[in-house]
Amino acid sequence: MEDQKEKGEISRVAVTGAAGFIGSHTCEGLIKAGKTVIGIDNLSSGKLSNLKGIAEIKRFSFRQADICHKDVMQTTLNDFQPDAVIHLAALVSVPIAESNPEENYRINVLGTKSVAQASIKASAKRIVFASSAAVYGNSDQLPLSEASPTEPINHYGKAKLEAEDMLLSLQNQHRITSTCLRFFNVYGTRQDPSSPYSGVISIFADHCKTGRPVTVYGNGKQTRDFISIRDITRAIINSATNPALPGGSYNLCTGQGNTLLELLNILKEIHPDMPPPIFKEARGGDIKHSLGNPSKARKMLGFEIDTNFSEGITALQNHQ
Ligand code: UD2
Numbered sequence: 001m002e003d004q005k006e007k008g009e010i011s012r013v014a015v016t017g018a019a020g021f022i023g024s025h026t027c028e029g030l031i032k033a034g035k036t037v038i039g040i041d042n043l044s045s046g047k048l049s050n051l052k053g054i055a056e057i058k059r060f061s062f063r064q065a066d067i068c069h070k071d072v073m074q075t076t077l078n079d080f081q082p083d084a085v086i087h088l089a090a091l092v093s094v095p096i097a098e099s100n101p102e103e104n105y106r107i108n109v110l111g112t113k114s115v116a117q118a119s120i121k122a123s124a125k126r127i128v129f130a131s132s133a134a135v136y137g138n139s140d141q142l143p144l145s146e147a148s149p150t151e152p153i154n155h156y157g158k159a160k161l162e163a164e165d166m167l168l169s170l171q172n173q174h175r176i177t178s179t180c181l182r183f184f185n186v187y188g189t190r191q192d193p194s195s196p197y198s199g200v201i202s203i204f205a206d207h208c209k210t211g212r213p214v215t216v217y218g219n220g221k222q223t224r225d226f227i228s229i230r231d232i233t234r235a236i237i238n239s240a241t242n243p244a245l246p247g248g249s250y251n252l253c254t255g256q257g258n259t260l261l262e263l264l265n266i267l268k269e270i271h272p273d274m275p276p277p278i279f280k281e282a283r284g285g286d287i288k289h290s291l292g293n294p295s296k297a298r299k300m301l302g303f304e305i306d307t308n309f310s311e312g313i314t315a316l317q318n319h320q
Contacts, residue, residue: 008243010126012036016067016080016115017089019046021191022130022183026086027052033057033237038080040073041089042066048182050190067111070118077122084126084240085119087112093197097156098285103207106158109166116167120174127167128240131180131249133290135161142257143225143293146182146249154285164249164275177247179239179301184253184292187312188229189319200260201226205316208267213275216260222284223257223289228307235303247302253292254305266313 013030018039019021023046030037036059039051043064054060061080066073067089077085090108091097097104112129119127134157135150152158167178191199193206207214235252239245268274297303307315 001145008125010035010241010243011188012080012082013084013086013240014038014040014077014080014119014124015038015086015088017046017087017130018062019043019048019050020088020233021050021188022186022229022236023041023088024050024190025188025229026088026317027051027060029233029237031060032059033241035241037061038076040065040067040076045092045192067115068106070114073114073118074121076154077118077124081122082119084128084280085115085124086128086236086240087115088130088207089115090130091188093195094154094156095197098102098154101155104155104159108156109162109202110115112163113166116170119168120176124178125243126175126177126240128236128264129163129167129180131164131177131182132157132160132183133184133251133292135164135255137260138287140289142289143255144251145293146251146296148294159222168247171247177214177245179245179247180249181236181239182249182251182292183232184225184227184251184290186227186229186232187316189316191229193301200224201313201316204263204267205313208271208317211273211275213242213279214264216264216277216279217286219279220264220277221259222282223259225253225255225257225289225291226263226309226312227252227254227305228312230312231303231305232306233312234306235297235301238303248300250301250303251292251295252303253294254309255292255294256309257289257291258309263313265311269315270317
């Protein structure tokens with residue numbers, strides 16, 4: 001193990017938030033890539049069933065632990081000795097973060113600090129952090145690039161930005177590479193549709209499957225840069241396991257905006273009998289348009305989009 005570490009090879013990876021939507025896909029991808037993986041999750045929202053495809057594999061282990069418990073995190077990472085840590089555990093809902101800012105700060109800032117400090121003490125070489133397009137706030141200068149102003153308008157975005165700043169400054173003080181991936185609107189299998197705060201695609205897909213009408217907040221002309229879990233997972237794994245990649249902040253997006261009406265048209269083709277949508281007033285604080293520029297990630301991380309939007313939605317529907 002020491003020899004491999006000296007060569008910079010990344011073979012042992014710890015993943016926080018492992019039992020969640022993005023975490024479980026990430027663990028599966030790492031296992032497929034031949035890595036030895038420990039999944040860490042407190043199971044507050046993640047489900048062990050998300051990991052059933054890899055649970056029996058010897059190179060995979062699972063630890064139920066909370067990222068905010070510093071001692072437990074330290075012991076877990078000391079025991080495992082990761083080369084890289086992928087930190088996905090978070091309070092992920094913007095509205096919940098808004099209604100409980102202390103909890104948002106505790107988990108999304110202090111929890112990230114706890115993971116970062118434990119990673120450094122356990123001599124991890126790389127840390128990859130799940131940041132968000134929310135760091136940009138409500139800019140009307142689209143598409144958003146990493147050079148765009150970061151002016152978050154909610155507690156969630158502020159916490160993600162503070163965590164990024166902390167990780168990037170730790171990178172300068174220690175021998176660790178910090179990569180902060182700013183996710184735009186991620187969709188795919190295992191995104192829980194049962195919460196009203198789930199991604200719009202998983203909610204709409206679930207309603208169509210069960211013949212219930214969807215609710216569109218606003219006129220449906222709002223746009224989002226929807227990105228498939230398959231593309232996100234490849235970028236996360238590459239950022240964690242390629243020792244040559246530089247740290248920094250990167251947009252993970254497609255550079256293509258789609259309206260909710262376009263999404264509904266695709267779903268209508270798959271489910272011709274779907275009931276007509278119900279239109280309600282736009283959600284308070286909703287951003288009208290969100291669009292990212294993926295050029296930096298493409299250039300520096302070799303990040304490519306494989307999944308076309310319509311194909312991605314069709315694949316999701318066929319899977320469910
Ligand atoms: C996404 C992220 C959030 C944060 C933010 C940054 C998700 C789930 N949330 O919030 O974590 O990173 O981007 O800007 O990815 N809508 C409906 N009907 C529904 C549900 C949603 O019309 O049943 C609308 C909603 O009002 C919004 C759009 O769909 O205009 C997208 O909503 P979302 O909750 O999927 O994602 P967003 O962009 O608010």
